[in-house]
Amino acid sequence: MRVLVVTTLVVAAAAENFYRLPSPYTYSCKESRCVKEERSHAREQRSLEQCQLTCGKYGSLWPQPTGEVQLSPETVHFTPRNMKVTKLTVSGQKVSEMLEEATRHFTRNIHFLHPDFPEEKKRPLTKEHLANINIGGYNEQQQQQQFSQQTENKPGDINEHNTASAIIHTPKEYVKFSPFLKERSSPRIERHRVNIEITVTSPEDKLTLDTDEKYTVDIQTAGEQTQVKIQATTYYGARHALESVSQLIAYDDVNNALQIVQKATIQDEPKFKYRGFMLDTGRNFYPKEDLMRLMDAMSYNKMNYFHWHITDAASFPLYSNRRPEMAYYGSYSPRKVYYPEDITEIVQYAKLRGISVIPELDGPAHTSAGWQWGEKEGKGNLVLCTGKEEPWFNLGTEPPSGQLNPVNPEVYNVLGELYSDMLQYFDPEMVHMGGDDVSFKCWEGATEIKEYLASNAREPSTQQYMELWNLYQNNAFSKLQEAAGQAQNITPIIHSSSFASQYIDKNSYIIQINEAATDKIIADYVNKGHRIILSNQDQWRLDCSGSIWVGDKTQNCAQDIPTWEHFYNNSPLDILYNLGLTNARSDVKQQTSDVNPRDLVLGGEATLWSSETDANGLQAKTWPRVSAMAERLWSDPTLPVQGLDTTQKRLNTHRQRMVFRGIHVDPIQPEYCMQDESACYSQEQYLARSTIPA
Known part of the structure; x- marks a missing residue:
């Protein structure tokens, strides 16, 4: 009889076009998970959302x-x-x-x-x-x-x-x-x-x-x-x-x-000072609105640094008031340019959301578009190895090839003007100077480099190319400091490399480490006293989830595509501990200094190189994996296996909340698992649950 009455009411009410079916279910919190149950006639209904807000120590x-x-x-x-x-x-x-x-x-x-x-x-x-x-x-x-x-x-x-x-x-x-x-x-x-x-x-x-x-x-x-x-x-x-x-x-x-x-x-309060995300807008252009939406999404995860890889060899979309030739020759089109007013709007939008924007002007590698006007204006070759006479793979790591000419003084004058504009637009705390994928093959075959080495009685060798790199870096650093003047205190960031480990001053630079989480170079930097930001390409690199384009991406990407769990479990302090710095999770300082290794790890950064991504795929490729990294860097939780079980249910809820706010976030489970959080588990999680005392 009761079923007949309920059915009659539902059918009758559904005839009204505004009517929505009531839910026959209620939710209760059991062992920090929301469990769906059929509601009895007299029982008060408790919605799934109410249960998610209050269930478990951290709710949602x-x-x-x-x-x-x-x-x-x-x-x-x-x-x-x-x-x-x-x-x-x-x-x-x-x-x-x-x-x-x-x-x-x-x-x-x-x-x-x-x-x-x-x-x-x-x-x-x-x-x-x-x-x-x-x-x-x-x-x-x-x-x-x-x-x-x-x-x-x-x-x-x-x-x-x-x-x-x-x-x-x-x-x-x-x-x-x-x-x-x-x-x-x-x-x-x-x-x-x-x-x-x-x-x-x-x-x-x-x-x-x-x-x-x-x-x-x-x-x-x-x-x-x-x-x-x-x-x-x-x-x-x-x-x-x-x-x-x-x-x-x-x-x-x-x-x-x-x-x-x-x-x-x-x-x-956060455990790490630097909780960042890098987006490459040089290979593919991203409209301003999409960058602002990215700032929104980052703020929902309490991230605080946006590393903007704004230019690359493929395009130069940054408009420079002092050097408009750069965007004139280097942008994909006049519509695909970041003008000063666009940049200042993005920077202010980010600031209000708790985010500082770090601009990057890559060099000496990853440069081509925008630099080709030098000879026309009597400044000589500003960029070398642009692939006009040789295939790109003989000159660099991907097309288009190109590398700044370190022996042309005009290069540094242009850099100084670009730095001045960037500091004016961004008012940054830090500036990224690139420093990755420098090709000695390029310099080895360049006429200008051969003549420079011969005139200085030097023989071509790896060591001499290292010295050329050092010449470039010292001059670029001087131009950056000159642009900053006395009013701004700018800290440069540079990618880890054999050059950085040998030449870079630990007191002047921050090192961004892209090597795998098991690479001993991480411990080497810390032991030398360098401040570091981790961007382990086997754990926190987002573009490795797509197809393999051309160049060295096949070698750099891990075989296993990083999931949200990879992003979550990649703990900077565990990395140090596993590399032999066992005091990283204690208050004990290094024997050779009065600094604890953990104090040198500023935090971490997820990276998205845009060879195969643009604004259409940005959100789904980024979230919720970067949300997982955000909690790692904010909380650095130490959890047993069953702890990840409840982490997943909070991430499900957070993902849904981001969707409500207009962010297109990929799901990590069927919606069924949100509606009964006790029902979806791995075999390992089931065994872990069974060991928890009732």
């Missing part, structure tokens, strides 16, 4: 916090119209403006949680897009007045601002598309208020390796009000805190409302 937080975490098992419902940042206590106008923009982005993401929010409206808001916004029926002035009435100000704080000023300057176009404004919930839910207070004590607004990124979050609910308190030393910590708060919120389809964890405490 990603990356895993490093300090104390307490999450209550209950949630409270509210509508985003009633979520307000009621007070900002900051110590600088710049930080206040940045926080106002961060809270706008936070609120936008909250609206995106509704399953019916239009996908096409989740795009990044570029300057061109904002200029054409038609706000239509949305009355921003009315929204500002409503907010101002609900914002409390207390005298005597350092410097207080409310977010109304952010609404004045930033069109909230997304609001008019939000389904939350078109549909109402119950009166009880409509009455509930969520108020956010943010305190930032430092006026620092530029991210550096020394920036304090720690934060605390405290959530308390009493009656019809939930109070969220965020405390951080810097803007960047507060931004991370907002990201964590957003991960304690989910949509509830049963009530057509949002829900937030009723009570929560989080204390958090």
Whole structure:
């Protein structure tokens, strides 16, 4: 009889075109996993999203916090119209403006949680897009007045601002598309208020390796009000805190409302200073909007450095005010150029999302396009070995071949002008100088190099080519420092190589290591006192998941395609430990110095060389594998086998959240595994679960 009644109700209700089937299931948390069960007639329904928010020590937080975490098992419902940042206590106008923009982005993401929010409206808001916004029926002035009435100000704080000023300057176009404004919930839910207070004590607004990124979050609910308190030393910590708060919120389809964890405490800070991603825009061009979407996705994973490999031998899309010839001759087309205003917009967009942009001007190898105008202007050959007379594979590692002419003084004058423009556009903390894949075969056959060696009574040899490389690097470094002047302190990064291990000053450079995680060269750099960034090509190289193009990629890519688990398990400190630096996970310092090896590992960086990738495949190729690396670098968790089991379920939830925010992320399991987190496991995970005491 009961089945007949339920069936009749479902069929009758489904006749209405607005009706959606109710779910017969409820979810309970068992051993840190959400388990699907059929709901009994009298049992209260608990949604999957509610279970995911509160199940397990870390709920749906990603990356895993490093300090104390307490999450209550209950949630409270509210509508985003009633979520307000009621007070900002900051110590600088710049930080206040940045926080106002961060809270706008936070609120936008909250609206995106509704399953019916239009996908096409989740795009990044570029300057061109904002200029054409038609706000239509949305009355921003009315929204500002409503907010101002609900914002409390207390005298005597350092410097207080409310977010109304952010609404004045930033069109909230997304609001008019939000389904939350078109549909109402119950009166009880409509009455509930969520108020956010943010305190930032430092006026620092530029991210550096020394920036304090720690934060605390405290959530308390009493009656019809939930109070969220965020405390951080810097803007960047507060931004991370907002990201964590957003991960304690989910949509509830049963009530057509949002829900937030009723009570929560989080204390958090990253284990590694550098949590980066490198994208190559020289081989294939990426539109500005796609780079901005990449910054969004990185911020959702608390990553903080974007290494922009902006040029390569194939193209030179960077517009230089001082040397416009470079993009004129070197870009794929006039439409595929990053102009100064594009770059500064991307840099500012990234900064607001807690990310510093590191520009790279590669050299002496990987140069060709854009440098071919030298002879026309009486500056001689700026670039050699461009493959006009010989096949590329006799000159370099991939087409097109090309290498800067280290014995032509004009090369360094042009480099100085390019560095000056880059420092003006990016205002960077670090600049990447390349230094990979230098071909001695190129210099061996170049007439200019032969004449230079002969005039200096030198015989062609590997050692002499090393000295030529050193000549180039010293001159390029001098031009970079000259461009920086006294006002900027710029640290160069260079790829690991036999040259870097022999010639590079450990106090002046940072070494980016691309070798495999088992390569002893890693320990050699650390033992010599070099600061390093790990980009192990067998673990953190993204383009190895595609087909094999031409050149040396076949040799450099690992046989096994790196999965999200490879990205997750590649621990920088475990690498040092396995290479014999056993004090990497202790407080014991090196015998030969007063530095612990772990202090020399700044962090890590995933790399995506774009021979076979462009904007169409960027997101799916990157995420969620880089999300896995992001947690490794933020938390560096030491987990048993069963720990990875629960990591996977959090990554599933985080992946779904990124999709709601407009990021095209590949799934790591069927959706079935999200709906019953106890059902999908490997044989090893099953055996590990069976050993856990009940």
